Amino acid sequence: xxxxxxxxxxxxxxxxxxxxxxxxxxxxxxxxxxxxxxxxxxxxxxxxxxxxxxxxxxxxxxxxxxxxxxxxxxxxxxxxxxxxxxxxxxxxxxxxxxxxxxxxxxxxxxxxxxxxxxxxxxxxxxxxxxxxxxxxxxxxx
Amino acid sequence: xxxxxxxxxxxxxxxxxxxxxxxxxxxxxxxxxxxxxxxxxxxxxxxxxxxxxxxxxxxxxxxxxxxxxxxxxxxxxxxxxxxxxxxxxxxxxxxxxxxxxxxxxxxxxxxxxxxxxxxxxxxxxxxxxxxxxxxxxxxxxxxxxxxxxxxxxxxxxxxxxxxxxxxxxxxxxxxxxxxxxxxxxxxxxxxxxxxxxxxxxxxxxxxxxxxxxxxxxxxxxxxxxxxxxxxxxxxxxxxxxxxxxxxxxxxxxxxxxxxxxxxxxxxxxxxxxxxxxxxxxxxxxxxxxxxxxxxxxxxxxxxxxxxxxxxxxxxxxxxxxxxxxxxxxxxxxxxxxxxxxxxx
Numbered sequence: 001x002x003x004x005x006x007x008x009x010x011x012x013x014x015x016x017x018x019x020x021x022x023x024x025x026x027x028x029x030x031x032x033x034x035x036x037x038x039x040x041x042x043x044x045x046x047x048x049x050x051x052x053x054x055x056x057x058x059x060x061x062x063x064x065x066x067x068x069x070x071x072x073x074x075x076x077x078x079x080x081x082x083x084x085x086x087x088x089x090x091x092x093x094x095x096x097x098x099x100x101x102x103x104x105x106x107x108x109x110x111x112x113x114x115x116x117x118x119x120x121x122x123x124x125x126x127x128x129x130x131x132x133x134x135x136x137x138x139x140x141x
Numbered sequence: 142x143x144x145x146x147x148x149x150x151x152x153x154x155x156x157x158x159x160x161x162x163x164x165x166x167x168x169x170x171x172x173x174x175x176x177x178x179x180x181x182x183x184x185x186x187x188x189x190x191x192x193x194x195x196x197x198x199x200x201x202x203x204x205x206x207x208x209x210x211x212x213x214x215x216x217x218x219x220x221x222x223x224x225x226x227x228x229x230x231x232x233x234x235x236x237x238x239x240x241x242x243x244x245x246x247x248x249x250x251x252x253x254x255x256x257x258x259x260x261x262x263x264x265x266x267x268x269x270x271x272x273x274x275x276x277x278x279x280x281x282x283x284x285x286x287x288x289x290x291x292x293x294x295x296x297x298x299x300x301x302x303x304x305x306x307x308x309x310x311x312x313x314x315x316x317x318x319x320x321x322x323x324x325x326x327x328x329x330x331x332x333x334x335x336x337x338x339x340x341x342x343x344x345x346x347x348x349x350x351x352x353x354x355x356x357x358x359x360x361x362x363x364x365x366x367x368x369x370x371x372x373x374x375x376x377x378x379x380x381x382x383x384x385x386x387x388x389x390x391x392x393x394x395x396x397x398x399x400x401x402x403x404x405x406x407x408x409x410x411x412x413x414x415x416x417x418x419x420x421x422x423x424x425x426x427x428x429x430x431x432x433x434x435x436x437x438x439x440x441x442x443x444x445x446x447x448x449x450x451x452x453x454x455x456x457x458x459x460x461x462x463x464x465x466x467x468x469x470x471x472x473x474x475x476x477x478x479x480x481x482x483x484x485x
Contacts, residue, residue, distance in 0.1 A: 031158070
């Protein structure tokens with residue numbers, strides 16, 4: 001790759017640039033900042049879209065009352081039940097059980113606080129998902 | 142490149158690097174007065190590799206790696222150059238943060254292993270749960286730390302809360318607040334000898350691991366798997382797998398073409414060091430191979446974007462990967478012969 005071939009296509013690094021190694025005119029390797037590459041955007045976009053679609057699916061399930069808000073917030077932090085379990089210091093089957101809305105609604109404040117700290121949220125945020133009406137929010141409290 | 146003052150009043154020069162680990166290691170060496178480039182550290186630490194770990198899954202997709210395991214560059218480069226590091230891990234996050242603050246007050250700069258998801262200064266698209274990102278803390282500021290993250294152009298501010306979460310994140314490869322700083326750097330480190338050791342190790346890793354998912358054989362294994370994937374998994378799923386492979390190759394911290402260009406840069410520097418014309422040729426060949434890897438990425442992106450409406454097929458991908466494998470095998474065999482003749 002030559003210096004003038006370093007892709008400067010799009011700026012989805014949010015203004016940040018990443019370093020690419022490329023050959024200059026004298027055939028020496030130099031570091032050139034790149035602002036993005038369209039080929040990379042395709043593959044990264046696919047992964048980002050997939051995460052967003054899964055998250056939206058979970059959000060809908062929470063709104064329908066099939067899952068607890070904990071499932072949504074865990075996914076938003078891109079965690080798995082295993083990682084979350086280790087972070088809060090519980091067994092993963094217990095964390096999975098807390099994805100059931102009926103179980104989640106009965107949780108003690110101390111347990112909720114552990115989850116809130118692990119996910120960097122407040123307890124209030126943990127109990128709701130975006131798009132939840134205030135009525136529903138009251139029900140979960 | 143930008144300047145930054147550490148707590149000890151020393152000037153720290155931040156250099157943009159392609160890979161976090163070699164970038165941090167070379168910055169720590171430079172801070173000790175041992176001027177070494179990122180590419181040299183990468184080569185000496187045998188950073189280049191290939192492996193398709195079909196049984197290790199991240200977000201449900203198998204891992205394809207273009208580099209050696211996290212931590213290896215730092216460990217190997219340190220050993221081969223004779224640099225002694227102080228390393229620490231902590232059970233208690235509070236103690237880990239206190240110790241960091243204490244060292245920074247002493248005027249040291251400290252390298253750390255972190256989880257990239259919790260570093261909020263990164264663009265959102267690149268934040269994912271991965272516990273192998275390295276950065277350097279320069280000094281404490283109000284509410285946080287000034288950090289030099291080698292994959293970014295300039296030093297940035299990081300909240301203390303973010304850093305604590307990142308250092309003590311859980312999941313695979315837990316960092317446990319791992320931090321390190323050089324204790325002593327030898328007066329005249331034998332760079333030539335270290336280069337030879339690094340190159341030999343790399344040749345062995347690429348050619349001689351008797352498990353067919355690593356090295357050049359891993360590339361062929363992957364090529365065959367990709368060829369079969371549309372029949373086995375269906376087109377959409379095959380695209381997902383392909384996209385993940387290209388992501389691992391090009392996303393932050395590779396310097397382009399899955400570390401092939403940075404290794405070519407290393408070979409170029411080594412050629413100058415030894416005055417060897419053969420190494421220059423190998424560097425050129427590595428660049429050419431890197432260009433094929435880029436072509437592979439472009440072709441994959443076309444297939445994914447146009448949903449199979451192009452002339453490119455998974456068979457073409459197979460051909461291109463096999464070409465990469467053949468040429469890399471040839472290159473590392475030649476490198477092995479060249480290294481044997483080099484004198485430290």
